[in-house]
Amino acid sequence: MKQIFGVLAVCIVFAACQTKTKPSETDTILVYSLTEWKQYLDKSHVRVKLQPGNYQIDEADNIRFIRITGDDAYFDLRGVRFMVDTKLFSRPDLAKSDDGNSMYCAIEVSGDRVTLEGLYIETYGDTPGRQSKNKMFNIVGEGDVLKNVEVRTTGSSPWGFGYLYGLGGGDVRKMNGIRVGYPAKDVKLLGCKVHMRAMGHAIFLQGAENTLIENCHVDGLLRTTDAILAETSGYAFDRDFYAGKGGYVEGTMIREDGKIMPGEIVSLSEDGIRMYPEYNGHKTKNTTVKNCTVTQMRRGICTGLSTSGDKVIDCVVRDCVATGYNVGNADTLINCSADAKYAEAFCVPYTNAKNAYVEMNILDSRNGMANDLLAKINGEGHHVIVKTANEDYIPSSMAIKLASWQGYGNFNKKATPLATDVVLDNETNCKVLSYPGVKDTEINSKGEIIKEAKQDQRLIIN
Known part of the structure; x- marks a missing residue:
């Protein structure tokens, strides 16, 4: 009997502790200023609501301007707007972080099981x-949640030329949206919106595990090269309209000597939702992207650089200029949709990618420019299903291409494009071009199948 009472006592104490780690709504602390709110950022087991209103962030003592370090905390920021002065991102006097990463950011969440809800920043x-x-x-915490957070970015320079000057350590100073990075695990981004009005990625992962991105929206801006070439002053004008390099650059064709050409289109930002393969040796793993939309970005949803096999479900991508979906090793895309107005709706570009599964519904791809590629498939062991609700959505000039150089993702200039053991079910009238690198592949197509097609040398990366 004493043993039973002892066990019951332990259970009661454990339950009391568990209750304490999850404060109820009646425990909510209401604060009325940013100064008061900051006093709780290093506290655990708190529930804090900041009075709705506009708050200016123009002072900081660290390159991470606001640091949330407590565990098991809930911050109710519904109706709150943070306005961050871009001058903070250029302050050399701010203290560096102790994590070895020199990046500046407006808000860092390093505590575990922190929920931040409702902020517009x-x-x-x-x-x-x-x-x-x-x-x-x-x-960078474990079990953190951003819920119904809305982000609008500005402050990159030079603005208006996208990646024409900003790749590989170029001139552009970026302003990215949301990063989830090592040692982050089990992070959730729910109902978030990112409006990219700067060069950079909207949502991206580096070394994070088991991330869920659900009901999120990303939008950016596009610009034609005709509009750039019409400028009479500014950054591109001062360089006689020569870009950083020539050839195919992230969905845009540039003259071989680097001169910007008319008739092309540029994304003013980078990728909508993107996985990097790793961070300091820690791999990005097991990401799920569900019911998200991306419009007018460089690449829409880019899981292809992570090799763990990610899931993309019920997502829609429109008007992207490098590719709608970049698909990679063991990725699964279920009931996804994209157009091909400015770039292929999706691509499996890597010859070493294996066993991807893709269900793609082609949206209205008419009235686009600078693109005749509907989809590109390289690699081994994939099963791809392409369909559309309306055959008129796909211009007759477009094609699905297997073992192709064209489009995004051919980083190894010496590689031979291959497509092996691929099953393609093309339920559209779009033609299929099968290049010499295609082997042991089953193509079921309503549209014409052209075998041993000749590669278009003009579209090979230089």
């Missing part, structure tokens, strides 16, 4: 940052 001013790693959010 934007930058103001046009002061460029000191680096290209500037971010609005950096999430």
Whole structure:
């Protein structure tokens, strides 16, 4: 009997502790200023509501301007707007972080099981940052949740030319949206919106595990090269309209000598939702992207650089200029949709990618420009299903291409494009071009199948 009472006592104490780690709504602390709110950012087991209103963030003592370090905390920011001065991203006097990463960011969440709900955050001013790693959010804790958070980015420089000057350590100073990075695990982004009005990625992962991105929206801006070439002053004009390099650059064709050509289109930002393969040796693993939309970005949803096999479910991508979906090793895309107005609706570009599964519904791809590629499939062991609700959505000039150089993703200039053991079910009238690198592949197509097609040398990366 004593043993039974002893066990019951332990259970009661354990239950009491568990209750304490999850404060109820009646425990909510209401604060009325940013100064008061910051006093709780390093506290655990708190539930804090900031009075709705506009709050200006123009002072900081660290390159992570706001740091949330407590565990098991809930911050109710519904009706709150943070306005972050871009000057902070160029302050050399701010203390560095102790994590070895020199990036500046507006808000960092490093505590575990932190929920931040309802914030609208934007930058103001046009002061460029000191680096290209500037971010609005950096999430590195375990079990953290961003819910119904809305981000609007500005402050990159030079603005208006996208990646024409910003790749590989170029001139652009970026302003990214939300980063989820190692040692982050089990992070959830729910109902978040990112409006990219700066060069950078909207949502991206580096070394994070088991991330869920659900009901999120990303939008950016596009610009034609005709509009750039019509400028009579500014960054491109001063360089006689020569870009950083020539050839195929992220969905845009540039003359071999680097001169910007008319008739092309540029994304002013980078990728909508993107996985990097790793961070400092820690792989990005097991990401799920569900019921999300991406419009007018460089690439829409880019899981292809992570090799763990990610899931993309019920997502819609429109008007992207490098590819709608970049698909990679063991990725699964279920009931996804994209158009091909400015770039292929999706691609499996890597010859070493294996066993991807893709269900793609082609949206209205008429009235686009600078693209005749509906989809590209390289690699081994994939099963791809392409369909559309209306055959008129796909212009007759477009094609699905297997073992092709064209489009995004051919980083190894010496590689031979291959497509092996692929099953393609093309339920559209779009033609299929099968190039010499295709082997042991089953193509079922309503549209014409052209075997041993000749590669278009003009579209090979130089």
